[in-house]
Amino acid sequence: MSEEKEFLQKLHDQSEAQTVLIHGKCHDCGADVTIKSTIIDAEGQTEISGGALYVVKGMVYCKCDKCFRAENNLTNYQPTEIYSRIVGYLRPIQQWNPGKQSEFAERVDFKA
Numbered sequence: 885m886s887e888e889k890e891f892l893q894k895l896h897d898q899s900e901a902q903t904v905l906i907h908g909k910c911h912d913c914g915a916d917v918t919i920k921s922t923i924i925d926a927e928g929q930t931e932i933s934g935g936a937l938y939v940v941k942g943m944v945y946c947k948c949d950k951c952f953r954a955e956n957n958l959t960n961y962q963p964t965e966i967y968s969r970i971v972g973y974l975r976p977i978q979q980w981n982p983g984k985q986s987e988f989a990e991r992v993d994f995k996a
Contacts, residue, residue, distance in 0.1 A: 887939035892921050892930055906937060908946035917946045
């Protein structure tokens, strides 16, 4: 199963809805995009309208219909590497074990 299908399946399962709306900015032109995903049969097949959705290594990217028609491949992107302090030194969180990554996701930032 592709990352996009898994992502949409999780969204539909969490919301328990037949139709899910995804709002974002077009990766190419920056325009506001609303992508509509609708389950169309009992096997979980979905119909997508309003643009295109890409999931690459857990990162979600959107494209508007105009940009998707011009170029249907996702290009010119680079995943952001996030560093944080662990046990006294900085390390990319992508290299942490799953337990430390989930701990990082639960952290709450505060301002003094």
